[in-house]
Amino acid sequence: xxxxxxxxxxxxxxxxxxxxxxxxxxxxxxxxxxxxxxxxxxxxxxxxxxxxxxxxxxxxxxxxxxxxxxxxxxxxxxxxxxxxxxxxxxxxxxxxxxxxxxxxxxxxxxxxxxxxxxxxxxxxxxxxxxxxxxxxxxxxxxxxxxxxxxxxxxxxxxxxxxxxxxxxxxxxxxxxxxxxxxxxxxxxxxxxxxxxxxxxxxxxxxxxxxxxxxxxxxxxxxxxxxxxxxxxxxxxxxxxxxxxxxxxxxxxx
Amino acid sequence: xxxxxxxxxxxxxxxxxxxxxxxxxxxxxxxxxxxxxxxxxxxxxxxxxxxxxxxxxxxxxxxxxxxxxxxxxxxxxxxxxxxxxxxxxxxxxxxxxxxxxxxxxxxxxxxxxxxxxxxxxxxxxxxxxxxxxxxxxxxxxxxxxxxxxxxxxxxxxxxxxxxxxxxxxxxxxxxxxxxxxxxxxxxxxxxxxxxxxxxxxxxxxxxxxxxxxxxxxxxxxxxxxxxxxxxxxxxxxxxxxxxxxxxxxxxxxxx
Numbered sequence: 001x002x003x004x005x006x007x008x009x010x011x012x013x014x015x016x017x018x019x020x021x022x023x024x025x026x027x028x029x030x031x032x033x034x035x036x037x038x039x040x041x042x043x044x045x046x047x048x049x050x051x052x053x054x055x056x057x058x059x060x061x062x063x064x065x066x067x068x069x070x071x072x073x074x075x076x077x078x079x080x081x082x083x084x085x086x087x088x089x090x091x092x093x094x095x096x097x098x099x100x101x102x103x104x105x106x107x108x109x110x111x112x113x114x115x116x117x118x119x120x121x122x123x124x125x126x127x128x129x130x131x132x133x134x135x136x137x138x139x140x141x142x143x144x145x146x147x148x149x150x151x152x153x154x155x156x157x158x159x160x161x162x163x164x165x166x167x168x169x170x171x172x173x174x175x176x177x178x179x180x181x182x183x184x185x186x187x188x189x190x191x192x193x194x195x196x197x198x199x200x201x202x203x204x205x206x207x208x209x210x211x212x213x214x215x216x217x218x219x220x221x222x223x224x225x226x227x228x229x230x231x232x233x234x235x236x237x238x239x240x241x242x243x244x245x246x247x248x249x250x251x252x253x
Numbered sequence: 254x255x256x257x258x259x260x261x262x263x264x265x266x267x268x269x270x271x272x273x274x275x276x277x278x279x280x281x282x283x284x285x286x287x288x289x290x291x292x293x294x295x296x297x298x299x300x301x302x303x304x305x306x307x308x309x310x311x312x313x314x315x316x317x318x319x320x321x322x323x324x325x326x327x328x329x330x331x332x333x334x335x336x337x338x339x340x341x342x343x344x345x346x347x348x349x350x351x352x353x354x355x356x357x358x359x360x361x362x363x364x365x366x367x368x369x370x371x372x373x374x375x376x377x378x379x380x381x382x383x384x385x386x387x388x389x390x391x392x393x394x395x396x397x398x399x400x401x402x403x404x405x406x407x408x409x410x411x412x413x414x415x416x417x418x419x420x421x422x423x424x425x426x427x428x429x430x431x432x433x434x435x436x437x438x439x440x441x442x443x444x445x446x447x448x449x450x451x452x453x454x455x456x457x458x459x460x461x462x463x464x465x466x467x468x469x470x471x472x473x474x475x476x477x478x479x480x481x482x483x484x485x486x487x488x489x490x491x492x493x494x495x496x497x498x499x500x501x502x503x504x505x506x507x508x
Contacts, residue, residue: 013506022419079349081505098347107275116267120348125263 001091003172003203004054004077009047009086011072016041046072047083047227054220056091056171057201061214061235063242064224070207071176073224074098077205078174095121095170097161106150110141110160113149118164131167139163140186155181166193173197176207211239264350268358272333273365287366288373291321298438310440312469315381318374319468320437323461326367326399328428334359334407335414335421342508352501353494356407364400368393378468388467391474395467399460401486408493412500415507436461453477456485 047069054060062070075081077088078096105113111132118128118135136145139159144152152160158181165173179187194217197204208214214221214235221238223231225245231238277283295318303313310316337359338345344355371392379385414420435458444452452458459481463474 021417023417023423024419026417075505080346082502094349096348105271105275107278108271112271112274116271117348119260119263119267120344120350122260124259125266 001056002053002089003056003058003091004052004060004205005087005089006050006052006077007087007089009050009076009083009088010045011047011069011076011081011083012043012045014041015044045227047076047224050086050222050224050229052220052222052229052232054203054205057198057203058220059198059204059206059218061218061221061239062205062207062224063209063211063214063221063239064230068224069227070224071098073222074174074176074205074207090172092171093122093169094172094174095165095168096174096176097158097165098174098176107148110136110145110147110149110152114160114164117161118167121165121168122170123164123168135163135167136160138166138189155183158182159186162190166190166197171202173202173204175204177209179208179213180210211243215239261351261354264354265358265361268344268355269361269365272359272362276362276366284366284369284373287370291318291325291370291374292377294321302438308439312382315378315383316465316469317438318378318381319464320435320461322367322370322374323395323399323464324432324435324437324457325370326363326396327403327457327460328431330360330363330367330400330403331406331410332421332424332428333363334403335410335424337407338411338415338504339418339508345504345508352504353408353497356411356497357404360400360404360407363403364396367399368396371396383468384471385468386471388471388473391467392464395460395463395474398482398486399457402456402460402482402489405486405489405491405493408497409489412497412504415504416500431457454481454485456482 050073052060062073064070072081074096075098076083077090078094078098079088080096080098105116108116114132114135115125115128118131119125123131133142133145136142139156139162141152141156141160144156149157162175162179162182165175179190182190194204198217204217206214206218218235220233221231221235222229223238223242230245231241280286282289295314298317298321299314302308302317303310334356337356338352341355344350345352375385375389410420410424434452435455441452441458441462459474459478463478463482466472466474466478
């Protein structure tokens with residue numbers, strides 16, 4: 001059974017030539033149209049014609065230079081954004097850890113923020129209450145559990161988000177650069193968790209610049225360049241293709 | 254399907270709880286502020302209209318307080334509901350949940366706050382000579398109706414505010430006007446006959462009239478009140494869900 005089935009998705013962002021945020025801006029803009037100037041924006045295609053399939057238990061690495069569409073693709077899979085064309089089907093439940101962790105409200109404590117994140121990730125409220133202490137401990141934040149979230153460093157916030165996500169029953173994990181922020185000790189703990197997930201046939205989609213990490217955990221990789229799939233297949237080949245491109249400076253990363 | 258419903262209920266519960274906590278944290282008096290605000294307005298309006306202008310409304314203080322509490326729920330509820338999406342960027346950009354739940358949670362926190370205000374001020378109403386009867390038990394129903402009305406309006410406002418960031422300024426002005434177009438401190442019957450048919454269609458007016466009927470006239474809200482309230486809830490909820498559903502698709506990019 002496919003855990004993710006992405007079919008021919010396209011996504012564009014609007015880049016307005018003049019930024020209009022307020023009602024007044026729009027009125028001014030409408031008036032300038034009357035003067036013959038056009039309301040204009042550029043369509044920037046962040047993703048073009050992306051298709052792939054991932055079977056349950058398989059993991060996928062997404063690689064490519066900055067701005068190639070990796071995070072956008074992950075957000076589409078997480079349903080945070082919608083594609084303009086094409087379809088994405090996912091089976092089962094997902095847990096997402098995007099860049100910069102959680103931080104729902106700086107004024108609430110670490111434990112209170114953890115509760116919000118955990119419940120959104122699909123854990124029951126009663127379960128979260130029971131597990132909060134062990135989650136905070138895994139994140140190495142026991143000392144800070146009653147501190148306000150804003151007093152944590154960004155690395156600590158990602159650690160917290162990560163520690164909650166791995167408590168869920170999700171069969172698909174979407175992880176964006178999250179590991180890069182944690183310290184070496186935490187990374188080791190996470191890698192151990194990943195190994196356990198692989199044994200349990202749970203899938204991981206990883207956006208990363210760490211080729212060894214991708215080769216170690218993902219059977220398949222997708223190499224994105226300027227929003228297009230430049231290569232898809234076995235991680236060994238795809239990562240080599242990327243590194244070759246970088247060396248021959250076809251890609252300036 | 255029930256597990257999905259449970260999941261959504263849990264989300265709404267923790268988000269509403271979060272909103273409620275944030276509102277009263279970092280302030281010395283906390284909940285007391287939300288009592289002092291309508292009380293101060295009541296004292297001022299009573300001094301001006303009852304003592305200086307000698308408006309002839311029996312038990313003016315209690316009468317005006319009921320109007321103020323209902324109005325306050327509407328204005329604060331829609332005001333906070335409107336910024337609930339913009340103010341919760343990480344709930345939009347970092348995780349997925351049906352975003353209507355964010356607005357719903359904000360409104361629920363306000364419903365809870367408003368209900369507590371009423372409960373805390375019931376003794377004052379009694380002191381002011383209001384005869385508290387079993388009709389007061391209809392109050393939860395009135396507040397529930399107002400909550401649904403606020404939810405409908407907040408859905409429209411919050412999605413418009415995502416696209417036009419100064420829309421909250423527009424709404425502030427609408428609310429200022431609304432304060433005078435709603436019979437909070439004057440008798441609605443004073444409005445000239447030919448404007449009455451439009452004037453009386455204001456659902457907040459009907460909610461205020463219903464509340465006054467329950468507490469001051471010890472009776473049931475009129476069928477006209479019920480009809481206007483239920484119809485506006487349905488229309489505004491429908492409009493809100495449509496507008497929100499349409500604009501929600503690009504929230505994560507616009508925030």
